[in-house]
Amino acid sequence: MKLAARLHAVQPSVTLAMSARAAELRQSGTDVFAFGVGEPDFEPPDAVLDAAREAIGKGVSKYTAVTGIAPLKAAICDHARRKKGFSPVPEQVTVTVGAKHALFNLAIALFEPGDEVLIPSPFWVSYPEQVRMMGAEPVIVPTREEDGWRMSGAALAAAVTPRTKALILCTPSNPTGAAYTPAELRALLEVVRAGDYWLIADEIYAELSYDGASIRSVAELAPDLLDRTVIVDGGSTTYAMTGWRIGWAISPRPLAKALDTVQGQSTTNPSAIAQHAALAALTGPQEAISRMRDAFQARRDVMVAELNAVPGVRCRVPEGAFYAFADCRGLYGLPWGEKRIASDEDVAFFLLEKAHVAAVPGGAFGAPGYVRFSYATSEERIRAGVASMRQAVAAARG
Ligand code: PMP
Numbered sequence: 001m002k003l004a005a006r007l008h009a010v011q012p013s014v015t016l017a018m019s020a021r022a023a024e025l026r027q028s029g030t031d032v033f034a035f036g037v038g039e040p041d042f043e044p045p046d047a048v049l050d051a052a053r054e055a056i057g058k059g060v061s062k063y064t065a066v067t068g069i070a071p072l073k074a075a076i077c078d079h080a081r082r083k084k085g086f087s088p089v090p091e092q093v094t095v096t097v098g099a100k101h102a103l104f105n106l107a108i109a110l111f112e113p114g115d116e117v118l119i120p121s122p123f124w125v126s127y128p129e130q131v132r133m134m135g136a137e138p139v140i141v142p143t144r145e146e147d148g149w150r151m152s153g154a155a156l157a158a159a160v161t162p163r164t165k166a167l168i169l170c171t172p173s174n175p176t177g178a179a180y181t182p183a184e185l186r187a188l189l190e191v192v193r194a195g196d197y198w199l200i201a202d203e204i205y206a207e208l209s210y211d212g213a214s215i216r217s218v219a220e221l222a223p224d225l226l227d228r229t230v231i232v233d234g235g236s237t238t239y240a241m242t243g244w245r246i247g248w249a250i251s252p253r254p255l256a257k258a259l260d261t262v263q264g265q266s267t268t269n270p271s272a273i274a275q276h277a278a279l280a281a282l283t284g285p286q287e288a289i290s291r292m293r294d295a296f297q298a299r300r301d302v303m304v305a306e307l308n309a310v311p312g313v314r315c316r317v318p319e320g321a322f323y324a325f326a327d328c329r330g331l332y333g334l335p336w337g338e339k340r341i342a343s344d345e346d347v348a349f350f351l352l353e354k355a356h357v358a359a360v361p362g363g364a365f366g367a368p369g370y371v372r373f374s375y376a377t378s379e380e381r382i383r384a385g386v387a388s389m390r391q392a393v394a395a396a397r398g
């Protein structure tokens with residue numbers, strides 16, 4: 001059996017693999033602490049569920065326009081005006097099967113062999129793999145915890161070459177939770193302005209920033225770059241709609257037209273019912289967002305404090321998203337079965353086996369030595385899960 005060469009360099013999604021592993025363990029009767037996959041445990045707002053039921057009742061069961069129904073595209077434009085400080089038109093909007101699909105469509109439309117795509121690390125697992133799948137080259141720009149996991153303008157400038165096709169920026173970040181301040185973003189945009197490449201801004205965690213931090217869209221900060229900026233967002237994180245699979249891209253019209261072609265030859269429209277649900281999410285009551293944000297902030301505080309109380313684990317306070325990204329190198333050397341813990345992968349598998357805690361090794365995000373703990377679960381589960389970690393570590397220390 002021979003697979004296409006483009007798959008040789010591509011890794012499966014580690015975040016999804018961890019989620020599958022945890023589900024397997026759960027099915028075999030183990031109570032697993034699910035800090036692996038980043039998925040809100042909340043239900044979507046009532047308006048979303050009602051709209052979906054209503055859509056089914058009304059007989060919404062046919063194809064829609066490839067890039068989405070008109071009222072949803074209008075609502076996405078309105079959302080951009082309210083939240084992102086710019087005014088796109090519906091022709092710029094592509095509604096997709098989740099934000100991951102928006103990014104994949106963009107990769108198909110933009111990347112080809114010979115292209116370099118700048119990706120600051122730690123990065124979300126799918127960015128480099130999607131780039132590789134297109135035969136293009138991900139160029140990783142490392143950032144350091146000491147710098148708050150932020151890339152400086154100078155580091156970005158040093159990575160740009162004539163082959164640079166795009167920069168993929170995610171703030172607040174998965175996996176670090178780090179969020180650029182508007183001033184820091186402006187400094188990066190200054191460098192982008194001096195170049196000639198696409199800016200793909202993954203703003204899926206834009207509603208999840210804590211302690212009143214101001215998250216501004218690159219679209220608002222650099223309106224002059226809108227002819228080569230793409231904003232990616234969706235319903236998964238903001239409205240806890242992961243399984244509904246609705247995301248979107250807002251891009252300049254010629255690119256939006258290309259995305260229409262790509263999508264028209266692949267998935268066609270995202271589920272019609274899910275589109276009606278997403279419309280209700282964007283146009284219905286928005287209180288759920290701040291309620292979820294407050295809950296996430298409280299959970300973050302518990303997760304970080306608890307992790308820091310595990311000897312050998314050190315965790316920075318993230319500004320946004322729902323991930324704690326902890327330095328676990330202090331656990332290296334602990335005995336584990338026949339061997340000793342020697343990598344972040346060992347740490348993750350040790351935690352799964354001995355503490356029934358599912359978490360994702362940092363190597364998957366380009367940051368070996370770290371482990372990502374999602375706190376999109378209740379405070380009670382967070383406390384119990386980290387207590388279980390503490391016990392496992394204490395037992396290993398003997
Ligand atoms: N970008 C980032 C940074 C993510 O963490 C995720 C996963 N929530 C996605 C994109 C994809 O989201 P979706 O579920 O909408 O495909």
Ligand code: GLU
Pocket residue numbers: 013015016036037038039100124126174
């Ligand atoms: N964004 C989530 C995560 O990183 C969901 C998993 C995925 O889409 O890969 O865990």
